[in-house]
Amino acid sequence: MNYVSTTTIAPAVTPFDALGLTDITAKLEDNVLLVTLNRPRKMNSFSEKMATDLVRVFEFGDQDDRVRAIVLSADPSAPAFCAGVDMEEVARGSSLLGRKEDSETEHRDPGGQVAMAIYNNRKITISAVNGNASGIGLTALQCPFDFRIIWSGSKMTIPFVRLGIAPESTSTYLLSRLIGQSRATAVLLSGAVMLPDSPMLSGLYYEVLPNRTDVLPAALKLAKNLAANASQISIAYSKGLLHHNGSSVEEQHLLESRVMKLVGASEDAAEGAKAFMQRRKPNFPDTPNRNLSPWYPWWKVTDVRHPKSKL
Amino acid sequence: MNYVSTTTIAPAVTPFDALGLTDITAKLEDNVLLVTLNRPRKMNSFSEKMATDLVRVFEFGDQDDRVRAIVLSADPSAPAFCAGVDMEEVARGSSLLGRKEDSETEHRDPGGQVAMAIYNNRKITISAVNGNASGIGLTALQCPFDFRIIWSGSKMTIPFVRLGIAPESTSTYLLSRLIGQSRATAVLLSGAVMLPDSPMLSGLYYEVLPNRTDVLPAALKLAKNLAANASQISIAYSKGLLHHNGSSVEEQHLLESRVMKLVGASEDAAEGAKAFMQRRKPNFPDTPNRNLSPWYPWWKVTDVRHPKSKL
Amino acid sequence: MNYVSTTTIAPAVTPFDALGLTDITAKLEDNVLLVTLNRPRKMNSFSEKMATDLVRVFEFGDQDDRVRAIVLSADPSAPAFCAGVDMEEVARGSSLLGRKEDSETEHRDPGGQVAMAIYNNRKITISAVNGNASGIGLTALQCPFDFRIIWSGSKMTIPFVRLGIAPESTSTYLLSRLIGQSRATAVLLSGAVMLPDSPMLSGLYYEVLPNRTDVLPAALKLAKNLAANASQISIAYSKGLLHHNGSSVEEQHLLESRVMKLVGASEDAAEGAKAFMQRRKPNFPDTPNRNLSPWYPWWKVTDVRHPKSKL
Structure with a gap:
């Protein structure tokens, strides 16, 4: 989780x-x-x-x-x-x-x-x-x-x-x-x-x-x-961006730009472009476990399950 | 106010x-x-x-x-x-x-x-x-x-x-x-x-x-x-939670958990459970003045009415 | 921009x-x-x-x-x-x-x-x-x-x-x-x-x-x-208030109050009141370039276009 x-x-x-x-x-x-x-x-x-x-x-x-x-x-x-x-x-x-x-x-x-x-x-x-x-x-x-x-x-x-x-x-x-x-x-x-x-x-x-x-x-x-038909890393990054907005449109622009660069270099992006050009369905190889950047998650992650945990 | x-x-x-x-x-x-x-x-x-x-x-x-x-x-x-x-x-x-x-x-x-x-x-x-x-x-x-x-x-x-x-x-x-x-x-x-x-x-x-x-x-x-038919303290706490969200879903979870514990120990909760079991309308005794926790309001409260007041 | x-x-x-x-x-x-x-x-x-x-x-x-x-x-x-x-x-x-x-x-x-x-x-x-x-x-x-x-x-x-x-x-x-x-x-x-x-x-x-x-x-x-028919400074301030909300309703009240005072003293406000009383369309003279207060923009402004820029 x-x-x-x-x-x-x-x-x-x-x-x-x-x-x-x-x-x-x-x-x-x-x-x-x-x-x-x-x-x-x-x-x-x-x-x-x-x-x-x-x-x-x-x-x-x-x-x-x-x-x-x-x-x-x-x-x-x-x-x-x-x-x-x-x-x-x-x-x-x-x-x-x-x-x-x-x-x-x-x-x-x-x-x-x-x-x-x-x-x-x-x-x-x-x-x-x-x-x-x-x-x-x-x-x-x-x-x-x-x-x-x-x-x-x-x-x-x-x-x-x-x-x-x-x-x-x-x-x-x-x-x-x-x-x-x-x-x-x-x-x-x-x-x-x-x-x-x-x-x-x-x-x-x-x-x-x-x-x-x-x-x-x-x-x-x-x-x-x-x-x-959907890229698992595109989904993971999209959910991260939706759930963890920056504090301004400028900050979100920097977050999205970095995600774009990371996803753009992925095997999923290469496969997506190839499938689009060949007019066929894609077969995306990436998974969150193996292919998300160490930068992800970029937000502060806290385990609040322990009774003494604070933010 | x-x-x-x-x-x-x-x-x-x-x-x-x-x-x-x-x-x-x-x-x-x-x-x-x-x-x-x-x-x-x-x-x-x-x-x-x-x-x-x-x-x-x-x-x-x-x-x-x-x-x-x-x-x-x-x-x-x-x-x-x-x-x-x-x-x-x-x-x-x-x-x-x-x-x-x-x-x-x-x-x-x-x-x-x-x-x-x-x-x-x-x-x-x-x-x-x-x-x-x-x-x-x-x-x-x-x-x-x-x-x-x-x-x-x-x-x-x-x-x-x-x-x-x-x-x-x-x-x-x-x-x-x-x-x-x-x-x-x-x-x-x-x-x-x-x-x-x-x-x-x-x-x-x-x-x-x-x-x-x-x-x-x-x-x-x-x-x-x-x-x-509604509990006054349940309403007051609900409005507080709706109007003063934590900065993340984790923080809101901690706020809601604390409110749940406070409300759960109230006379209103006891009356609510009893009325539910007896299939009758409740008669809630608690009021915000008397029965809100000293922890409420948990957010920073500011009086901005004075012309010199700041946040 | x-x-x-x-x-x-x-x-x-x-x-x-x-x-x-x-x-x-x-x-x-x-x-x-x-x-x-x-x-x-x-x-x-x-x-x-x-x-x-x-x-x-x-x-x-x-x-x-x-x-x-x-x-x-x-x-x-x-x-x-x-x-x-x-x-x-x-x-x-x-x-x-x-x-x-x-x-x-x-x-x-x-x-x-x-x-x-x-x-x-x-x-x-x-x-x-x-x-x-x-x-x-x-x-x-x-x-x-x-x-x-x-x-x-x-x-x-x-x-x-x-x-x-x-x-x-x-x-x-x-x-x-x-x-x-x-x-x-x-x-x-x-x-x-x-x-x-x-x-x-x-x-x-x-x-x-x-x-x-x-x-x-x-x-x-x-x-x-x-x-x-619309005041250019009323539009500029309104967009600023909509896009750059304060962190609480109290803070927004202070922002709106200051904008109200600034706009209220403008030529546009005088012309708006006059046109309203005379039941005619207004002819607003103010423009953002000339007539926005030096206080505008009141939010932190960042240029994120440079590749090394941060927030």
Whole structure:
């Protein structure tokens, strides 16, 4: 995960078979990692273990060169894509909303940890929302993705102000950036129930599809298309530039110029130019692990997972 | 008002009856403070006294625990919600656009003072736009609110470039954030007259209603719903997180985690969980005055009202 | 160009007749500078010389008091507004994507140089997109403008990830600000072909017109209207406030208050008030060159064109 400085504190990445997933499933096909929320009897609600599973599988996807795109969806036999945090688990003393014994600064929102593992991922990420979504089902499980594809009948709400709890999963940062502060404020402070075509959510979705069963195939189609036809280093650098803007247009110009020079000298650029001239599809050889410059990431990288960590 | 450090320089908050309002009226009902622009013969145009009145009444609303939401509307007998700054008052030497005797750095835009009193308010704020709005009627009196509800027939314009005056009321900050810089630039530089369903304003309004007389009831309905059913501290913290983002997603994660821990230990959270389990409406006891952590506000708070004040 | 500190390193501005334009044409009429991409046989593709020409002509427009608005369009006999970077020139060793002999930090993206010359311009800028646009035709030649007017049939794409190249022209900065990060990410990472009415581009265009031949007349009409009726210093200050926000609403309030005081004391403000009272069109005398305060620009100005320049 690229918010951990890979030279100094990178954890060994667990191999796929040893991820120990229970609350989600994952499989790799055509260079696309398909992740599925797997708690249908609990309406795919968000558990502590689901948080751990998701961070692990997105870290794996970020690090493994075979993975060129990651799709998240949910077991469709449940009545919801994700019904929010598992309130029964919270009632049993889960750390989801903070352990009693933790001090004020020690808690680390598990939804935020998941959101960062997705937002900081160097691969294409797509959320395939095939049902209703409440709270964390709309924050962590949608906002940090590159693309969101949804069934038009999905009912959605972020009901935190009506429950006396706090907004989470970095939604107060991401939602304003994604769709503007007017819509973000309305969504977070009203607690309203919305459909994907609500004006309050305009701009959030790449595709809104009329049939629930169309969502996953559409997401996989986009994922496989980009896995096959897009340069992995062009994607990694583009996401870096989008997520880590300079403080002025001049600074961004210097960042983009340096990236342009680095990417321009890559095998992917040579292959891209050749394929363009030969009017054929490219076959890009570069991967983030092997071919990103040591200059990447150029922004300050902080591991905020440890309870004592600061910025 | 929370941009004044409450520990050191907080003014005593004037009681409701002693606010001395003349250019607006205010009444408190069902925990909702209804503020009404009250210069119908002047097309509800913005006066120096209206600025003072608005700052006072929003400070009162911020500080008084009985107030759980604030609605701004305008006397409907006027042909406009607000026809802009009172140009006759300006011609008579009002300070609205700057006093002659003030130095270049001493002027404090009254529209900006009003905008900050609204934007920094810890309670829900709703602008109920029941008629045409020009200049400050669209900047200070709409942009800093959490929600905007409007009559579809309201004609609106920000004509500053066509009058040779400067944009104000922090509109050059708020408008880009609310609806994006493309729309904000078009609105501010064209001086065009727009209706609420103009693509240039897309995203600005929570509701656009076909009848002028529907606007205030819709705003009061939303205000009373949130006053009755939303946690005041959840709202205050959510607004703080939305308005004062950390400089990275990691920093926002730490802020949200701390807020989550604080709110999670509150009486409101306990009541919210209990009401959820019992499938009943909550009855939240906490208020910003009594129950916000001393850590709030976590951002640097500056009083910029004094002519010599700096950041 | 205002990102060059005019007191210390301003280049002498070339007179109009000596600009040496070859890949674009330019003419001045009714205080509007009309710039036309002029490589119809090359589908108006972007060349090194076009970059130089565009920077020169926008610098001229910024500095010459006769110019009150600048419109960019393209020779309509070509099948595209701009087909992207001239790949044949790149194949011949052009600097467009970086010279081999330049070090990693020496390259300066020519598209970014053009984008900054437009974005930092103190005059009204309008892009009149009368045909298809690829890559730089949608980044440098649309994003940095104040207004974009387009033919509804224009096909557009930013195909960089599919070509193994990097995003440029400060598009990773501007696009998120203009239309939000959700849409910007989708546009940049999908490489999809879009029409102007695509939800992915919502908010980007001031006008979308059904006939290709309507685009330039509509742009000229808007340009001439603002050239005739808008205050040049009100526009310059408004653009400065929009592009160089303070770090908080309080800081923006201080900036706006100072601008208000400066503009309020101008001849334009006096003329604006007089014209308003007399119900006639104004005739604004001020210009940026003569009448902006020495305080403008109040932000840090950096020339990043030199290969060794840093921020």
